[in-house]
Structures are given as structure tokens and as C-alpha cells.
Amino acid sequence: xxxxxxxxxxxxxxxxxxxxxxxxxxxxxxxxxxxxxxxxxxxxxxxxxxxxxxxxxxxxxxxxxxxxxxxxxxxxxxxxxxxxxxxxxxxxxxxxxxxxxxxxxxxxxxxxxxxxxxxxxxxxxxxxxxxxxxxxxxxxxxxxxxxxxxxxxxxxxxxxxxxxxxxxxxxxxxxxxxxxxxxxxxxxxxxxxxxxxxxxxxxxxxxxxxxxxxxxxxxxxxxxxxxxxxxxxxxxxxxxxxxxxxxxxxxxxxxxxxxxxxxxxxxxxxxxxxxxxxxxxxxxxxxxxxxxxxxxxxxxxxxxx
Amino acid sequence: xxxxxxxxxxxxxxxxxxxxxxxxxxxxxxxxxxxxxxxxxxxxxxxxxxxxxxxxxxxxxxxx
Numbered sequence: 001x002x003x004x005x006x007x008x009x010x011x012x013x014x015x016x017x018x019x020x021x022x023x024x025x026x027x028x029x030x031x032x033x034x035x036x037x038x039x040x041x042x043x044x045x046x047x048x049x050x051x052x053x054x055x056x057x058x059x060x061x062x063x064x065x066x067x068x069x070x071x072x073x074x075x076x077x078x079x080x081x082x083x084x085x086x087x088x089x090x091x092x093x094x095x096x097x098x099x100x101x102x103x104x105x106x107x108x109x110x111x112x113x114x115x116x117x118x119x120x121x122x123x124x125x126x127x128x129x130x131x132x133x134x135x136x137x138x139x140x141x142x143x144x145x146x147x148x149x150x151x152x153x154x155x156x157x158x159x160x161x162x163x164x165x166x167x168x169x170x171x172x173x174x175x176x177x178x179x180x181x182x183x184x185x186x187x188x189x190x191x192x193x194x195x196x197x198x199x200x201x202x203x204x205x206x207x208x209x210x211x212x213x214x215x216x217x218x219x220x221x222x223x224x225x226x227x228x229x230x231x232x233x234x235x236x237x238x239x240x241x242x243x244x245x246x247x248x249x250x251x252x253x254x255x256x257x258x259x260x261x262x263x264x265x266x267x268x269x270x271x272x273x274x275x276x277x278x279x280x281x282x283x284x285x286x287x288x289x290x291x292x293x294x295x296x297x298x299x300x301x302x303x304x305x
Numbered sequence: 306x307x308x309x310x311x312x313x314x315x316x317x318x319x320x321x322x323x324x325x326x327x328x329x330x331x332x333x334x335x336x337x338x339x340x341x342x343x344x345x346x347x348x349x350x351x352x353x354x355x356x357x358x359x360x361x362x363x364x365x366x367x368x369x
Binding site for chain 1: 311312335336337338340346347348349351363364365366367
């Protein structure tokens with residue numbers, strides 16, 4: 001297959017099959033338009049990128065830096081990594097992450113479960129019976145929120161596939177309040193306790209991001225989280241990718257449906273009261289936040305064993 | 306035919322088809338989830354492949 005310019009194509013996109021040059025243009029245009037359409041960087045002075053050393057956050061880091069330089073924005077850009085302590089996985093991605101941050105000359109801050117909670121994720125999962133992705137998600141969100149307060153916005157690497165999967169999973173679980181928190185700009189309630197979170201790759205498919213990272217020679221190694229196969233997300237991913245083969249654009253249609261219902265859902269859920277955890281003082285919808293709840297459970301096990 | 310597959314390494318298969326699309330079908334792989342690299346270049350499903358080509362099939366899906 002050939003691009004409209006006559007060169008050999010490297011990928012099929014919603015704009016047809018594209019060669020390397022035209023795909024890179026298409027991809028960067030998509031991300032830059034997302035910055036602008038959703039005012040992700042308007043009035044912002046300090047930006048954090050939530051990074052892992054994987055392709056998604058690396059692409060966000062690279063393109064945010066490129067956008068800032070192109071537009072000559074006077075902003076501070078930093079990378080923030082949460083190290084869960086997953087042996088055989090995170091130590092490799094952090095190695096790539098340090099190299100990329102050094103190449104791009106972006107300061108990197110690493111915050112770990114171990115230093116914050118006293119345990120790595122591997123240790124936590126030996127202590128309590130909870131799904132790995134659930135516990136990891138609670139602790140990660142907690143730390144990202146806590147350590148992003150110095151910034152005006154935190155950009156994450158969530159892509160179109162992630163969003164379509166989350167939407168489907170939330171529908172399957174009847175979690176309309178969680179759907180209300182989705183979208184290119186995360187969250188429902190404005191509060192100084194929360195830093196604005198935005199997703200520049202909201203309209204980028206996982207495959208497009210992968211091809212872009214290959215074409216840009218980021219040289220990221222392939223390592224898999226040992227806990228990922230147990231997740232409900234994998235079912236949603238397989239289901240959507242199988243459906244996409246039969247009915248191209250299903251994933252785009254799904255997130256476009258999400259965007260249409262999102263304003264009303266956010267409105268309905270906007271009256272949620274923000275309390276503060278009586279243990280750590282962090283914002284929470286409960287008296288004790290989930291992070292402190294799990295931490296207590298782990299400590300109980302630790303003391304009794 | 307020797308093919309590099311992520312997660313599995315190099316596998317030796319008896320390839321019955323002609324194209325990348327045939328190869329993915331034979332291996333039971335979804336084109337949404339992989340990128341095929343032939344002799345160092347990313348190629349699409351209509352590309353012909355044979356024993357003389359170096360074929361790598363890379364997983365698109367993040368490990369996290």
C-alpha cells in the first residue's frame with residue numbers, strides 16, 4: 001500500500017494509509033490540536049509529565065517539549081515517575097526513562113511506593129488479598145496527586161485505546177461516576193487539592209503511538225508488567241481489537257460517544273463533596289482514603305506475621 | 306521460515322501464504338496489536354514475505 005504522495009505506507013490511519021513523513025505530520029498535528037482544543041497548556045507555568053519509561057509517556061514528554069519550543073512558551077517542564085517496586089519490570093523501564101530524560105534535558109523526579117508507604121507493590125500483594133491493578137492504581141493516583149501540587153497541570157500518557165477500554169469497563173460495571181471522570185481533561189470537581197490532569201494522546205491509537213516511537217528511534221525495551229495479564233482491562237482490550245478488525249473506527253466512535261455524554265455526566269456528578277482523610281489529610285470521598293485503608297491492612301499483616 | 310515474535314523469540318514455521326496478512330492470520334495475530342518489520346522497514350498487510358526476509362513481529366501493547 002502507498003501513501004497519497006506515492007511513498008510506501010507504514011501505517012493505516014483514519015486519514016488513510018500514510019508514509020513515514022506524512023504519518024509523523026499527522027500524529028504530531030493530532031497531539032498539538034488536542035493541546036489546543038482542550039486548553040491543556042493555556043496559562044500554565046509549570047508542567048509535570050507523569051512518566052514510566054514506556055512508549056506513551058515518552059511520546060508525551062517528547063512532543064510536549066517540542067510543542068513548548070515551537071510555540072516559545074515560557075514554562076517549566078519536569079518528569080514525575082512513580083516507582084511501584086515491581087521486580088523484573090520497573091527497574092528496566094526506569095533505566096530507559098533516565099536515558100530519555102537526559103537526552104531531552106528534562107529533570108526527572110522519582111517517588112517510590114517503598115519510600116512513601118514502606119512497601120513495594122510486590123510486598124503489598126504478599127500481605128493482602130486485593131487485585132494488583134486496583135491496589136497499584138490507588139497508590140499511584142495518591143502519589144501523583146500528592147506530588148503534582150507544585151505544578152499547574154500534569155500530563156499523562158493515556159491513549160485512545162485506554163480511554164475506549166475504560167469507558168467499556170465502566171459501562172460493564174455500571175460505574176457512571178467513573179465515566180464522568182474520564183475525558184481529555186480528567187476530574188469533575190475543581191479544587192486546589194487536585195492538579196489539573198490532561199491527556200494529550202486522547203485521540204491517538206496505541207498502534208500509532210508505537211509506530212511513532214519506532215520511527216523516532218526512542219529505543220524502548222519491551223518489558224511486561226507481571227501483573228498485567230490478570231486484569232479485566234485485557235479482556236476489554238481483546239474484545240475491542242477484535243471488534244475493530246470487523247468494524248474499523250469502533251474505538252474512535254466509542255470515545256466520540258463518550259465526549260458527547262461527558263458534559264452532562266460531569267454536571268450530574270459535580271456536587272460530590274470533597275472530604276479530607278483523617279489520617280493523612282489528603283482529599284478523599286471517605287473519612288479514611290483508600291491509600292491509608294490499604295496501608296493499614298498491610299501493616300496489620302506485617303505486625304502479625 | 307524464521308520469524309522473531311515478541312514474548313516468544315525466534316520461531317520456525319512452515320509458511321503457507323504470500324503476504325504479511327497471510328502470516329499474521331497463520332500465527333493468529335491481530336494486526337491491531339502488532340507491527341511487522343521486514344528487513345528493517347515497517348510494512349503493511351499486503352507486503353509479500355518469504356524465507357529470505359528477516360521478519361520481526363513487534364507487540365504494540367504496553368507492558369503496563
